Amino acid sequence: MIKTRFAPSPTGQLHIGSARTALFAFLFAKHNEGEFALRIEDTDQGRSTKEFEKNILEGLDWLGINHDGEILYQSSRLEIYKSAVEKLVQNGFAVEKDGAIVLQAKEALEKLGIPLEPIKTFVGWRGEKTRENGVAYFLKNIGDDLIHGKISGAISDTVLLRSDGTPTFHLAVVIDDEEMGITHVVRGDDHLSNTPLHIILQKLFNYNIPKYAHIPMILGTDRSKLSKRHAATAVSDYKKMGYLPEALVNFMALLGWNPKDDREIFSLDDLIREFKLENVNKSGAIFDIEKLNWMNGGYIQVESPKAKVESLKDFGVDELSVGESELISRGGFKTLQEAADYITQLRKTPEYDSSLLIFKKSDKEKTNIGLKTTSEKLSNADWSEELLQKALESVVSEKNLTNGDVFWPVRVALSGAEKSPSPVELLLALGKDESIKRITKAINGLENQN
Numbered sequence: 129m130i131k132t133r134f135a136p137s138p139t140g141q142l143h144i145g146s147a148r149t150a151l152f153a154f155l156f157a158k159h160n161e162g163e164f165a166l167r168i169e170d171t172d173q174g175r176s177t178k179e180f181e182k183n184i185l186e187g188l189d190w191l192g193i194n195h196d197g198e199i200l201y202q203s204s205r206l207e208i209y210k211s212a213v214e215k216l217v218q219n220g221f222a223v224e225k226d227g228a229i230v231l232q233a234k235e236a237l238e239k240l241g242i243p244l245e246p247i248k249t250f251v252g253w254r255g256e257k258t259r260e261n262g263v264a265y266f267l268k269n270i271g272d273d274l275i276h277g278k279i280s281g282a283i284s285d286t287v288l289l290r291s292d293g294t295p296t297f298h299l300a301v302v303i304d305d306e307e308m309g310i311t312h313v314v315r316g317d318d319h320l321s322n323t324p325l326h327i328i329l330q331k332l333f334n335y336n337i338p339k340y341a342h343i344p345m346i347l348g349t350d351r352s353k354l355s356k357r358h359a360a361t362a363v364s365d366y367k368k369m370g371y372l373p374e375a376l377v378n379f380m381a382l383l384g385w386n387p388k389d390d391r392e393i394f395s396l397d398d399l400i401r402e403f404k405l406e407n408v409n410k411s412g413a414i415f416d417i418e419k420l421n422w423m424n425g426g427y428i429q430v431e432s433p434k435a436k437v438e439s440l441k442d443f444g445v446d447e448l449s450v451g452e453s454e455l456i457s458r459g460g461f462k463t464l465q466e467a468a469d470y471i472t473q474l475r476k477t478p479e480y481d482s483s484l485l486i487f488k489k490s491d492k493e494k495t496n497i498g499l500k501t502t503s504e505k506l507s508n509a510d511w512s513e514e515l516l517q518k519a520l521e522s523v524v525s526e527k528n529l530t531n532g533d534v535f536w537p538v539r540v541a542l543s544g545a546e547k548s549p550s551p552v553e554l555l556l557a558l559g560k561d562e563s564i565k566r567i568t569k570a571i572n573g574l575e576n577q578n
């Protein structure tokens with residue numbers, strides 16, 4: 129059975145890039161009817177906090193990226209790492225130096241029968257020149273990556289256990305992946321340069337070597353790694369700003385994965401059905417907030433009325449009338465915050481200058497007739513889109529007026545704004561009593577205007 133894992137360090141909030149890595153690891157496992165495990169890499173006691181851990185767990189839960197089984201905490205496994213590394217010391221592949229346990233690269237490679245190719249400086253995956261302390265050994269094609277192909281890189285003497293008894297990331301990852309039965313390591317490609325070392329450790333411990341899939345980074349528009357300079361990076365910030373988890377999941381999936389046709393809208397279930405690692409790009413994916421906004425707007429539009437009520441609760445709107453819900457379904461709101469602000473504003477009695485009621489090609493008298501007749505018709509009207517539209521049109525025809533004489537002032541009377549949804553949409557959102565109240569107020573305002 130396929131088993132993947134997500135292994136965040138709780139040293140910061142759940143970053144959108146990590147969440148995307150988690151999503152891919154989850155999708156790959158679920159597509160193959162496998163398991164997706166969660167491991168908290170909290171051995172750095174100085175920087176790990178429970179608060180960050182909570183932020184990460186809540187973020188995953190909100191996105192619907194659910195893990196299987198118990199969460200594994202590295203901090204509870206210190207004894208396991210210690211005794212494992214002891215074996216390497218006994219076999220002469222690691223030695224104690226100043227209280228720390230250090231891998232002996234040369235001895236390790238010799239034991240594994242890997243020819244030594246010493247280098248002093250080597251070029252990392254991103255072209256950076258890395259200078260290690262002492263000699264490094266180049267490993268050509270030491271492993272395979274499902275996305276990048278052959279893995280090459282270098283290893284050198286490396287601390288495995290610090291003098292305070294905590295394992296370094298490399299040691300803990302390798303031991304845990306083995307003990308958890310991880311078959312596929314799906315992680316960010318910032319870890320590609322660590323993988324040769326991990327494979328050597330796996331060989332020394334006689335572990336299974338998992339398959340690797342390194343996912344490309346998410347980049348800002350300037351092609352540097354996505355950071356706060358480009359956009360909000362924490363998943364929890366997107367929740368606060370009024371993005372729907374369905375929209376964020378859909379958007380993140382398309383950052384690097386490609387369905388090989390022009391479809392763009394995918395639910396989590398669709399993604400599970402369709403996701404293949406072969407269709408993940410090698411190169412970085414650019415974060416485009418406009419696309420996320422467009423997607424989010426679409427997901428807000430199609431939410432069921434009940435779901436709309438639930439989603440708007442966190443943004444200060446408690447209940448929604450059918451008309452208000454329909455107004456949101458007509459679209460135009462990028463975030464839940466925008467939709468909620470609009471509804472909150474709509475519910476307030478509008479304040480405006482009465483002169484705004486008069487359309488530029490109309491006059492006070494025609495406006496007055498338009499509003500009064502509308503008010504009369506509305507008191508007897510059935511509150512449906514079709515009948516309300518007919519009622520307004522009949523005011524125009526019966527009184528020999530233009531659309532501007534009628535639709536414009538009704539819209540202003542209802543919204544107080546120059547730009548707003550159509551009068552019928554507003555009537556439906558506000559309901560009969562409130563609509564007539566606002567139109568009456570407009571008529572009085574117009575009469576008192578000098």
Ligand code: GLU
Binds near residue numbers: 134136301316319
């Ligand atoms: N704790 C590591 C990180 O957050 C996980 C690396 C891995 O998945 O192996 O980058």
